[in-house]
Every structure is written in C-alpha cells, then in structure tokens.
Amino acid sequence: MEEVLCNVELIKENNDFVAKIQSDLGGVREYKSPNFEEVLEQLMIDLQEEFESL
DSSP: OOOEEEEEEEEEETEEEEEEEEEEEEEEEEEEEOOHHHHHHHHHHHHHHHHTTT
C-alpha cells in the first residue's frame, strides 16, 4: 500500500529557486536561493533528517 510521506514543490520566482515542502512530521517549510543546487541540498538534508527518525 502506498503512503504519501511529503509533498515537494520546486518553482522559480524571478531569479530565485524555491522549494516548498509539506509533511505530517515537519509541517510546511520553504527554502529560497538564487542557486538551485543550494535549494536541493537544503531540501535533501531536511528530508533526510526527518525520515531517519521513522
């Protein structure tokens, strides 16, 4: 059976990349940077820390 762990939205606003994450454990959070790799790294670190506790 599938279970949705989180919703991730990646968008570009003007010159910034934005990652919006929503999960039951961490709630809603947002990362913003002109550097796409930086946004992805923050997203990855956050989700890894959150799901290691499961």
